[in-house]
Amino acid sequence: MDDNVTSKPQLNFFEDTGGRKGIFKWILSTDHKRIGLLYFYSIISFFMVGVALGLLMRLELLEPGGQYIDANTYNSAFTLHGVIMIFLFIIPGIPAVFGNLILPIIIGAKDVAFPRVNLLSWYLYVIGAFFALSTLVFGDGPADTGWTFYAPYSVNTSTNVSMSVLAAFILGFSSILTGLNFLVTMHRMRAPGMTWMRMPLFAWGLYATAWIQLLATPIVGITLLMIVAERFLGVGLFDPSLGGDPILYQHMFWIYSHPAVYVMILPAMGVISEIIPTFSQRKIFGYKAIAFSSLFIAFVGYTVWGHHMFTSGMSGSARIIFSILTFIVAIPSAIKVFNWLATMYGGSIDLKPAMLFALGFIFLFLIGGLTGLVVGALATDVHLHDTYFVVGHFHYVMFGGTGFAFIAALYYWFPKIYGKMYDVKQATIAFWVMFTGFNILYFPMLVVGIMGMPRRYYDYLPQFHVPNIISTVGSWILVTGLIMVIINFFKAKKISAEEAKNPWGGLTLEWTVQSPPTVLNFDEIPTVTSGPYEYQNKEER
Ligand code: HEM
Ligand SMILES: [Cu+2]
Numbered sequence: 001m002d003d004n005v006t007s008k009p010q011l012n013f014f015e016d017t018g019g020r021k022g023i024f025k026w027i028l029s030t031d032h033k034r035i036g037l038l039y040f041y042s043i044i045s046f047f048m049v050g051v052a053l054g055l056l057m058r059l060e061l062l063e064p065g066g067q068y069i070d071a072n073t074y075n076s077a078f079t080l081h082g083v084i085m086i087f088l089f090i091i092p093g094i095p096a097v098f099g100n101l102i103l104p105i106i107i108g109a110k111d112v113a114f115p116r117v118n119l120l121s122w123y124l125y126v127i128g129a130f131f132a133l134s135t136l137v138f139g140d141g142p143a144d145t146g147w148t149f150y151a152p153y154s155v156n157t158s159t160n161v162s163m164s165v166l167a168a169f170i171l172g173f174s175s176i177l178t179g180l181n182f183l184v185t186m187h188r189m190r191a192p193g194m195t196w197m198r199m200p201l202f203a204w205g206l207y208a209t210a211w212i213q214l215l216a217t218p219i220v221g222i223t224l225l226m227i228v229a230e231r232f233l234g235v236g237l238f239d240p241s242l243g244g245d246p247i248l249y250q251h252m253f254w255i256y257s258h259p260a261v262y263v264m265i266l267p268a269m270g271v272i273s274e275i276i277p278t279f280s281q282r283k284i285f286g287y288k289a290i291a292f293s294s295l296f297i298a299f300v301g302y303t304v305w306g307h308h309m310f311t312s313g314m315s316g317s318a319r320i321i322f323s324i325l326t327f328i329v330a331i332p333s334a335i336k337v338f339n340w341l342a343t344m345y346g347g348s349i350d351l352k353p354a355m356l357f358a359l360g361f362i363f364l365f366l367i368g369g370l371t372g373l374v375v376g377a378l379a380t381d382v383h384l385h386d387t388y389f390v391v392g393h394f395h396y397v398m399f400g401g402t403g404f405a406f407i408a409a410l411y412y413w414f415p416k417i418y419g420k421m422y423d424v425k426q427a428t429i430a431f432w433v434m435f436t437g438f439n440i441l442y443f444p445m446l447v448v449g450i451m452g453m454p455r456r457y458y459d460y461l462p463q464f465h466v467p468n469i470i471s472t473v474g475s476w477i478l479v480t481g482l483i484m485v486i487i488n489f490f491k492a493k494k495i496s497a498e499e500a501k502n503p504w505g506g507l508t509l510e511w512t513v514q515s516p517p518t519v520l521n522f523d524e525i526p527t528v529t530s531g532p533y534e535y536q537n538k539e540e541r
Pocket of ligand 2: 307
């Protein structure tokens with residue numbers, strides 16, 4: 001590959017505004033990198049609202065009895081917290097931000113296949129987010145149903161379920177369009193010589209994700225419309241008092257929402273698969289196994305939704321089959337973890353912040369995955385269903401997994417996008433604060449869940465007091481770490497174009513372009529002649 005380090009830097013995408021002024025150079029731009037940053041700033045803003053609600057709940061749960069908020073407010077708080085974290089943060093997070101920022105560059109393309117549709121996706125995201133948050137002021141307040149909107153309660157409650165559901169519906173379109181855009185981009189716009197088996201693993205993660213976005217999201221769209229139809233027209237679809245079937249709702253909801261957990265985790269696994277080889281300076285172990293396990297997860301992930309309904313009244317044989325299938329999906333995830341560990345084995349590991357967060361991901365995701373097997377096993381789930389064990393489990397997967405991978409990706413690609421560098425020492429401290437706070441916050445939830453404390457209540461019995469104190473104190477430590485991460489990015493300093501070009505010694509294509517990249521990314525589209533992680537042949541390149 002042609003190395004242009006000595007040539008004069010061209011205008012980068014911050015400087016090259018396409019002739020637009022002021023805010024228009026952002027909100028009318030079709031450049032994938034600007035759209036990625038639009039997503040980044042909006043997603044982070046909503047994430048902070050979600051965190052604030054989480055802290056509020058933890059504060060209320062510091063002691064038994066009611067202190068700061070009443071039961072109804074608590075119900076709205078956990079619903080809005082769930083809706084924000086799921087639909088506004090963790091589902092769009094990595095694909096919309098880092099998929100947009102990095103995917104075209106990493107496969108050697110000038111942009112995504114449909115740049116205007118890409119901008120439209122962001123507008124849909126913002127409109128959906130506006131509807132979700134507007135429930136704070138419109139109608140009888142935010143939904144109090146939980147983010148799953150289970151019928152028949154969601155059909156009958158007076159809170160603003162219709163608006164929340166409409167928000168999720170619009171956000172679904174945003175997700176579908178992004179997935180479609182990425183699929184076409186990967187099929188049609190890879191650089192010459194980049195065969196499928198030379199495509200970086202981050203792109204593979206997004207590829208598997210995009211199929212789920214495209215095929216599963218419409219189902220939840222229809223389901224949510226059915227809720228609205230039932231609320232406004234009184235058609236008896238889900239409410240038994242009108243002749244409907246609430247179990248039907250649960251099936252339809254989870255046929256989307258289980259695959260959606262892979263929309264949350266597959267891109268994160270893609271990020272980790274980029275970071276581990278770079279900071280071990282070693283070829284990834286089992287490239288094909290990692291690439292195909294993503295597809296396998298996406299495929300088998302469609303068949304396991306019933307594990308959310310073990311206690312809803314399913315036949316015994318259906319429950320056993322869903323339980324077995326759930327265990328089968330664990331296999332490809334474990335394959336990835338083993339391959340990452342095998343890559344590190346014998347490598348020269350450099351514990352830079354991105355790598356620390358990647359290792360944090362592996363550790364926390366492992367706990368998330370193992371507790372997932374506990375709730376995936378029929379017998380233990382019947383005991384643990386709707387207890388705090390489940391809350392602990394999914395925070396380990398979503399926050400400890402995808403959330404940590406999001407921050408890892410940020411530390412990894414930050415110099416590429418901004419041409420700046422954050423304080424590495426502070427980032428390292430922030431990691432340890434976050435990691436410690438995280439475990440203090442969520443591990444007691446697993447314990448108190450096994451003790452029998454139910455979830456989604458604003459109060460608890462006195463015997464659950466101690467783990468709840470620990471947990472709430474953990475939430476303060478975790479948030480301190482988060483604030484440190486954010487401040488560190490604000491204080492990042494400009495570094496020379498040359499330093500920022502490839503600070504970690506990565507071999508994928510984004511490290512060959514200037515930092516920040518130009519609008520067209522490449523002066524000339526490169527020709528790819530080898531796989532993405534050939535560290536052992538590095539000297540020959
Ligand atoms: C400082 C960070 C956070 C804190 C303190 C926190 C705390 C909580 C608490 C106390 C609940 C209520 C549990 C219950 O009563 O059942 C909850 C629910 C939930 N959290 Fe978090 N959380 C945080 C971050 C996150 C993140 C990053 C995500 C997703 C990526 C997330 C996703 C959820 C979901 C989906 C629910 C379920 C809501 C429902 O039951 O409808 N949380 N969280
Ligand atoms: Cu599931």
